[in-house]
Amino acid sequence: MIVMDSVTKTYTGGVSPISGFSLEIREGETVILSGESGSGKSTLLSLMAALIRPTSGDITIDGKKIAKLPEDFAALYRRENIGIIFQSYHLLPHLTAVENICVPLLPTGLSMKDITAKAMNILSSLNMADKANVNVSKLSGGEQQRTAIARALINNPKIILADEPTANLDRKLTDSLTDTFRRMSDEGRTLVIATHDSALTEALPHARIISIGHGI
Amino acid sequence: MINLKLLEFALGSISARKGKYIFISLILTLIIFLSASVFYITGALRLEASYTLDSMPDIIVQKQTAGQRQFIRRDTADRLLEIPGVSYAVPRIWGTYRYEYLNSNITIVGVDVFAGHLPKDIETAVKGGGMETLLKPDGMITGAKLADTLRHIYNHDEFSFQKPDGGYISMKTGAVFRPESGLISSSVILMNQDTAAEILGIDENRATDIAVFVPNPEETDTIAEKIAAMAPDTVIITKEKIKAMYQNMFDYKSGIFLLIFSVCLFTFFIIAADRFTGIGREERKEIAVLKALGYTVSDILKIKFYEAAAVAVFAFLLGIFLALPYVFVFHAPLLKNVFTGYSYLRPEFVLPFSFSVSDTVIIFLSVAPVYTASVIIPAWKSAVTDAGESIR
Numbered sequence: 116m117i118v119m120d121s122v123t124k125t126y127t128g129g130v131s132p133i134s135g136f137s138l139e140i141r142e143g144e145t146v147i148l149s150g151e152s153g154s155g156k157s158t159l160l161s162l163m164a165a166l167i168r169p170t171s172g173d174i175t176i177d178g179k180k181i182a183k184l185p186e187d188f189a190a191l192y193r194r195e196n197i198g199i200i201f202q203s204y205h206l207l208p209h210l211t212a213v214e215n216i217c218v219p220l221l222p223t224g225l226s227m228k229d230i231t232a233k234a235m236n237i238l239s240s241l242n243m244a245d246k247a248n249v250n251v252s253k254l255s256g257g258e259q260q261r262t263a264i265a266r267a268l269i270n271n272p273k274i275i276l277a278d279e280p281t282a283n284l285d286r287k288l289t290d291s292l293t294d295t296f297r298r299m300s301d302e303g304r305t306l307v308i309a310t311h312d313s314a315l316t317e318a319l320p321h322a323r324i325i326s327i328g329h330g331i
Numbered sequence: 332m333i334n335l336k337l338l339e340f341a342l343g344s345i346s347a348r349k350g351k352y353i354f355i356s357l358i359l360t361l362i363i364f365l366s367a368s369v370f371y372i373t374g375a376l377r378l379e380a381s382y383t384l385d386s387m388p389d390i391i392v393q394k395q396t397a398g399q400r401q402f403i404r405r406d407t408a409d410r411l412l413e414i415p416g417v418s419y420a421v422p423r424i425w426g427t428y429r430y431e432y433l434n435s436n437i438t439i440v441g442v443d444v445f446a447g448h449l450p451k452d453i454e455t456a457v458k459g460g461g462m463e464t465l466l467k468p469d470g471m472i473t474g475a476k477l478a479d480t481l482r483h484i485y486n487h488d489e490f491s492f493q494k495p496d497g498g499y500i501s502m503k504t505g506a507v508f509r510p511e512s513g514l515i516s517s518s519v520i521l522m523n524q525d526t527a528a529e530i531l532g533i534d535e536n537r538a539t540d541i542a543v544f545v546p547n548p549e550e551t552d553t554i555a556e557k558i559a560a561m562a563p564d565t566v567i568i569t570k571e572k573i574k575a576m577y578q579n580m581f582d583y584k585s586g587i588f589l590l591i592f593s594v595c596l597f598t599f600f601i602i603a604a605d606r607f608t609g610i611g612r613e614e615r616k617e618i619a620v621l622k623a624l625g626y627t628v629s630d631i632l633k634i635k636f637y638e639a640a641a642v643a644v645f646a647f648l649l650g651i652f653l654a655l656p657y658v659f660v661f662h663a664p665l666l667k668n669v670f671t672g673y674s675y676l677r678p679e680f681v682l683p684f685s686f687s688v689s690d691t692v693i694i695f696l697s698v699a700p701v702y703t704a705s706v707i708i709p710a711w712k713s714a715v716t717d718a719g720e721s722i723r
Contacts, residue, residue, distance in 0.1 A: 166623055167717045186715060187627040194625025205620045211346030219624040221336040230336075270625065 116305060117163060117274070122182075124158055132158045135172070138325065142273070145296070145306040147316055150327035155204075156309035159235070159274045159327070163307060164197050167309035185291050194219065198267030202279040204259050206251040212262045213238060213247040215294035217328040219270050230269075237265040241295065257288040264295060275299055277308045293318040334633060341637035354704075356646045363650025363698055368666055369589060370690040371658040375682035380577040381664075382683070384570060388421075388542035389551050391568040393556055400566070402537035409561060414549045414557050422538030424524050426531040428492060433480065438519045439492075441527025464505030465523055471596070472521040472616060475507045481508055495532035502526070610709040618713045631714045639706035643699035651691060659684050 117140040124133040132155030134330055140146050143326045148156045161167045162174060165181045166189075174182045181192060193199075206215045216234040217227075238244050241261045246254060251262055260283070267275060277296075289312070296319060310316065316324060340678055345352050392411065394403035403422070411420035424441030444465050464470035471490075473481070481490050481504065488504040502522065528535065543558070546552050555567045610618070657663060662682055 164623065187629070190622060190625050190627040190630075193623065197625075199623050201620075201623075205616070205623075207617065207620070209343060214343075218340070218621070220341055222334065222626060222630040227336055227339075266624070 116140055116144075116177055117307070118173075118175040119159075119162070120173045120175070122162060122169045122174060124155075124162060124167065125170045133162070133169075133263040140305060140307065142305055143300070143303045145300050145319060145322040146308070147318060147319065147322045147324045148307065148309040148325050148327055149311060151311055154327045156311075156323075156327055157278050160199075160278050160307065160309050163274070164199055164276055165192055194223070194270060196273050198270065198272035198275045200263050200267045200275065200280050201258075202282050204263040206259060206262055206266070208252045209250075211248050211250050212243065212254060212258070212265075215251055215262055215270050216265045219266060233269055234265065237268050238262075241265055256283050257285075257291070260284060260288065260292065261295075264292075268299075272304070274305045274307065277306070277310075279310055279312075280308060281310060281312045286314075289314060290318070333637075337630065337633050338637045341634045342641060344634070345638055352642055356642055356649075358403060359643065359646030359698060360650045360653070363694060364646050364653045365666075366694045366697070367651050367654035367691065368663060370687065370694065371654060372663050372667060372682065374685040374690065375642055376686050377578070378683050378685045379391060381574075384574055384577070387570055387573065389545040389548070390543035390555055390558065392541040392543060392562070392568045393539075393568070394562075394564055395566045396564060402533055402539060403541060403565070405536055405538050407565075408538075408541045410561065411541060411558060414554055414561070416545055416547060416554050417543055418540070418546050420546040421542045421544075423540055423542050424531065424533055425539050426527075426533070428520075428530065432484070434595060437477070439522035439527050440519050440521050441531075442521050443524045444700050451601065461506040461521065465521065467503075467505070468523050468526050469502050470505040470522065471502045472506045472508065473504055474519065477520070478504050478507045492530045496529055500526065500530055554699070555647045608612065608701065610713050614710075615713050618710065622714065628711070628714045632711060635706050635710040639703040640699070643702050647695050647699060651694075655686070658682055 117138070119136060119138040122133055122136045123131060125131040128217070132153070133265070136155075136159070138159075148159060148326060150156050160166070162169055162182075163176070165174075165184055169182050172182070173180060176192075176196065179192075181189065184192060188300055207218065213231065213234050216237065217230045220230045220233070223230075235247060236245065238247050241264065243258060243261050244263065246258055246262075254262065260280070267277075280292060280296075284292060296306060296308070302321075306322075308315070308319075308322070316322070392403065392407070394401040394407075405422040408420040408422050411417055411533060421443075426439055428437045428439050430437055441464050461472045464472055478488070489501055490504075491501045493499055493500040508519075522530075525535075527533075531539075543554070545554055551569055551571070555569055558565065558567050621631055621634075622648060640721065659682060667682070
């Protein structure tokens with residue numbers, strides 16, 4: 116499903132966290148990208164999400180080359196296929212939990228009523244229904260994390276990309292998040308998780324672990 | 332097609348950045364308020380001048396020798412009446428009286444109430460109880476402001492004019508003009524024609540000028556040419572020339588004001604735009620997050636357009652709704668003086684209501700697109716760059 120072929124990414128200034136990297140991820144597979152901070156994990160996720168373009172090499176997802184997609188096509192590709200969970204959540208602070216979750220679907224033709232119903236369903240599945248109308252800046256770290264997960268799921272994506280999802284969570288919340296990832300996996304979604312948290316790695320025994328070092 | 336969901340999102344963003352948008356709205360409101368006030372004052376003055384001009388004679392004939400204006404013989408009027416197309420030719424007595432105490436000039440107009448053709452504003456004044464005043468050799472009709480000023484100085488309604496020979500003529504205020512009677516006429520004193528001639532030092536067989544009335548406007552230029560041929564030592568001023576002069580005066584004043592205002596505005600706008608409408612770190616991050624969530628560049632620009640349009644429309648409506656009462660209810664304090672000049676005896680006049688849709692549209696088009704562009708362009712620049720770095 117996801118094929119990266121000899122991908123290199125060199126940033127302005129000459130830093131190349133990814134160099135000649137190749138990878139294949141099957142549909143429904145859970146993959147953990149493991150490595151220290153600065154090893155290139157986040158860059159790999161950004162490349163898979165077509166948020167940045169590789170300097171060289173090809174990235175193919177579902178047979179579609181995404182490496183050189185024009186900006187708007189890349190956005191539409193993300194809207195239809197990808198859910199991203201950011202390390203720092205990146206929720207919009209002036210909105211409530213349910214409003215944040217609705218954001219990805221606002222440009223679509225769906226009615227606000229339908230979008231809100233979807234968002235409420237996902238919030239309920241994450242035991243967050245009672246926090247729906249609370250401003251996200253007033254939510255705890257764990258609640259913000261679940262809101263970010265709900266937002267990543269609102270467009271029913273085939274692929275979930277999670278960047279250091281446990282970085283800001285305590286043990287209990289990490290366990291809860293692990294359960295959520297298992298459920299996503301059971302639903303047949305492809306999960307790519309960038310983490311250096313060994314506890315998360317151990318909690319997802321079926322996941323394929325890819326160790327990443329500097330300048331892979 | 333407006334996406335109501337994105338519009339709601341944009342309005343939410345405005346509410347989340349209240350401080351910034353209140354400041355920007357205030358700047359835009361002030362700009363629109365000042366621009367609209369200038370346009371409305373100019374429009375009202377033009378309208379006021381046109382009212383005054385309507386009551387003026389079609390042609391004014393003055394005698395001129397060696398480039399200096401002289402008093403004209405009254406019997407010239409009889410000769411002018413012989414020109415076909417002329418309905419009235421009336422000798423007029425008027426002139427400027429210098430009142431040093433107030434450092435002001437007062438215009439004295441002598442009125443012959445039996446002349447048969449009086450200008451509309453004088454006729455209004457005469458009908459308003461002024462007839463008796465003008466029949467008396469010592470009666471005068473003044474603007475309300477002048478009457479108040481003289482009463483304040485002398486504690487009664489009498490004022491002594493000094494004649495050219497050094498003697499004095501004492502006059503009593505018998506009536507005042509209504510403020511609506513006109514901007515120009517309200518700085519005028521009306522009195523009996525013989526008394527006016529005495530104060531101004533005009534011989535009894537002379538007049539200041541001759542007012543000629545031509546019922547058919549199409550014939551005015553032809554008659555003006557005939558008068559020039561008949562009396563080569565005269566200057567002929569048609570109503571159209573005076574209209575053009577007023578037009579130039581208002582255009583000049585509003586032009587100078589707008590030029591200075593535009594330079595200040597431009598400088599202020601650049602500083603404000605640079606400081607407040609540029610995309611800050613938080614907004615760049617928000618744009619990057621939206622892109623990561625699947626927003627196209629046009630989706631992001633729609634949001635930014637809605638934000639800018641909402642602020643611009645709000646500021647525009649507020650600016651216009653403040654400018655209308657400022658000009659037409661409160662008579663544009665401070666700003667009116669820029670256009671009418673200032674003196675202690677400046678006439679009290681009411682700006683007639685004159686709302687121009689085209690001027691209002693021009694104001695909107697000169698502010699809203701500039702502001703919208705100053706929001707859209709940085710947002711576009713941010714939206715077309717890679718989002719990856721902004722949200723790591």
